[in-house]
Amino acid sequence: MKVILVNPPIYDFSAYDVWIKPLGLLYLSNILKTHNIEVVFLDCLDRSYFETLVVKPDGTGKLPSTIVDKPNILKDIPLKYKRYGINKEIIKNFFLENNDADYLIISCSMTYWYLGIREILDIAKETLKQTKILLGGIYPTLVPKHAYLTFTNKVDYIFVSSNFSELFAYIGLDAKNLNFTNFPAPDYSHYKNLYYIVTRFSYGCHYNCSYCACRKIFPKYTAKTVEQFVNEVYTLYNQTKCKNFVFYDDELLNFTTTKQLFYEFLKLNLPIKFFTPNGLNPRFINKEIAKLMYELNFTDPRLSLEFTSDFTHDITDKKITFKEFEIAVENLINAGYKPHQISVYLLAGLPYETLNDVFHSLELLSKYYVRIRLCELSPVPKTQLYYQLGLDDTVDPLLHNNSIFIFNGVPGKVKPWCSYEELQLLKKFVKDYNESLKQKTIHSYAHY
């Protein structure tokens, strides 16, 4: 059997390679190989195809893009719409070279990126006459009805769960022992140049924040054993010599096993850096964890604070208090981090907060001299918040896009949270503040 795995291009107002790898497909690649299946892999966001693009020391960098026409539903958005990824000719040639494949499996991680799937399916229709096409990933898991209505006539099967058992059943493989705890390492052999490695110690999370779909995508928390995961990182480093390791875990710190894991990493003494783009819950950064993180080269640790108001936490996530955040920052600083080396995620656009509340949070955080990373709310289907907002499965997923939701809303259902101009002010505040960390001249939000 031969299988083509595809990570499609992105259609969006902005996109950047901040450690975006199709981790599910990379696991699947090695799982299929252990069943003696031939696997070919096309990551349309692979920057190795563009050797002139600048690679930052942490492995991130720009994605090549071209401006494209906006879909009708986005025509009034005052931003350019772009296609990010390798050009269509490369995709076409790749499919022609592999037109003997039995299956093409395509996955899509954001609900509002489904236009990338459409492009791949159009190219596949011309080039892969005998290949069965299967669609999976977070997009059909969160918006199955939209996926069925949009793609039923273009694909042979849509699988709508985050595990691979449905897929295995379809292609006739035994899924009895298929469980994250015995997944092999992700397969990075397909990349010509590897700027970073993404992996996971665990899937899932014990919290159930009203704005997050983690529990819907991974209903049960599952982790590998410490020994298994340490071996995985050791082997991946030795195979690739890549020094940037990125955790995709949703809840990395909440366990005694995490501490054991970190002590085992220390023993390995590898020259690697760790990154945590999904954020760390500050509640669990005690003195010992902070010290371990510093010694292990956790770089730019990102703290998932989201809001400074305990009241907002109380009604949305109950995962942290501001006091616990302050203690975490103190522990990290005592461990050796400079304040500007610590990042804090702040979420704008919740219906319980106003623009002024977010400015107040920014001003409060600026007293800690930590770097602020502003996140704009995306209404994620199947979350409590999605239903509280009055949204349902008739909404076009293109409107879930975090680049536009807070100033565009969902016409006829959700009013904009702020205007486009107000959002620009908010972003400017954050940009100027982060710049000023270098000079230590913090502006007051009153200027804005």
Ligand code: SF4
């Ligand atoms: S936002 Fe974070 S803590 Fe909350 S449910 Fe999602 S992953 Fe868990």
